[in-house]
Amino acid sequence: MTKTKxxxxxxxxxxxxxxxxxxxxxxxxxxxxxxxxxxxxxFSLAEGVVYPALHALEEKRLIKAKxxxxxxxxxxxxxxxxxxxxxxxxxxxxxxxxxxGVAAVLNGExxxxx
Numbered sequence: 781m782t783k784t785k786x787x788x789x790x791x792x793x794x795x796x797x798x799x800x801x802x803x804x805x806x807x808x809x810x811x812x813x814x815x816x817x818x819x820x821x822x823f824s825l826a827e828g829v830v831y832p833a834l835h836a837l838e839e840k841r842l843i844k845a846k847x848x849x850x851x852x853x854x855x856x857x858x859x860x861x862x863x864x865x866x867x868x869x870x871x872x873x874x875x876x877x878x879x880x881g882v883a884a885v886l887n888g889e890x891x892x893x894x
Contacts, residue, residue: 791871792823793825793829793830793833794833794837794867794871795868795871795872795875796815796819796823796825797811797815797830797833797834797837797843798837798842798843798860798864798867798868798871799868799872800814800815800818801843801858801859801860801864802860802864802865802868805846805857805858805859806857806858807855807856807857807858808827808830808831808834808856808858809827811830811834811858812825812826812827812830815830834858837858837864838858840863841861841863841864842860842861842863842864842867843858843859843860843861843864844858844859844861845857845858846858846859
């Protein structure tokens with residue numbers, strides 16, 4: 781698996797986390813694993829990336845945290861807020877536009893001849 785460059789990854793953890801939390805509530809390590817599995821290992825974000833992102837998203841009120849007991853241990857589960865759903869829509873739209881633009885360049889569409 782190739783590591784993705786940090787500058788290219790700007791904003792991607794937020795998009796991935798919000799997208800996964802739109803499907804179901806998850807705890808931190810569950811998100812770390814889900815990002816790797818669902819992306820077919822295209823993304824492998826360390827806990828040192830995911831947990832700070834979760835805290836930042838919670839501060840922005842895009843997600844909310846809830847403690848739950850699981851097998852005698854307390855886990856913090858995260859869920860999307862309505863503000864988080866709105867942000868996910870914005871990010872998804874932007875990402876679709878970026879992907880379309882990159883695909884157009886890679887496919888040689890609309891090449892200007894000077």
